Amino acid sequence: MQGTNVRSMLQYCSVCKDHFDMEVVQQGSNEKTIWLKCPGCQGFLPRSEEEDENAILQEVVQKQTGDILLEDLDIESAKEYSENDVYEIGDVIHHRSWNDFGKVIAKDHLPGNRKTIWARFLRQGKVQLLEGMK
Numbered sequence: 001m002q003g004t005n006v007r008s009m010l011q012y013c014s015v016c017k018d019h020f021d022m023e024v025v026q027q028g029s030n031e032k033t034i035w036l037k038c039p040g041c042q043g044f045l046p047r048s049e050e051e052d053e054n055a056i057l058q059e060v061v062q063k064q065t066g067d068i069l070l071e072d073l074d075i076e077s078a079k080e081y082s083e084n085d086v087y088e089i090g091d092v093i094h095h096r097s098w099n100d101f102g103k104v105i106a107k108d109h110l111p112g113n114r115k116t117i118w119a120r121f122l123r124q125g126k127v128q129l130l131e132g133m134k
């Protein structure tokens with residue numbers, strides 16, 4: 001085991017317009033503000049410790065209403081994502097490039113009658129992916 005003490009927090013990014021599990025990149029010993037790094041836009045967001053109580057409550061609500069947790073996913077049955085395949089809502093998929101697991105939450109279309117799925121990934125969050133391109 002490495003002794004690395006990497007903390008992360010669920011935080012909303014107003015640039016990406018989504019929630020991410022963000023790495024805490026800096027925490028001064030006397031500072032009230034901690035900095036989080038957004039994995040979506042690579043930006044840094046300040047977060048005040050004073051907001052923590054509310055933030056934790058929001059985090060709980062968010063987890064109940066949308067976000068998925070690793071234990072929610074049946075990784076054993078995950079399908080390798082390919083834009084050539086077709087998926088059903090509830091399917092667990094693995095995205096090889098991101099090495100991330102997600103669950104299909106909706107089906108959608110793009111202009112040109114291209115079929116897509118919306119999936120919520122553990123790390124990437126909510127993502128729209130092509131399907132049935134074959």
Ligand SMILES: [Zn+2]
Pocket residue numbers: 013014015016017038039040041042043
């Ligand atoms: Zn962002």
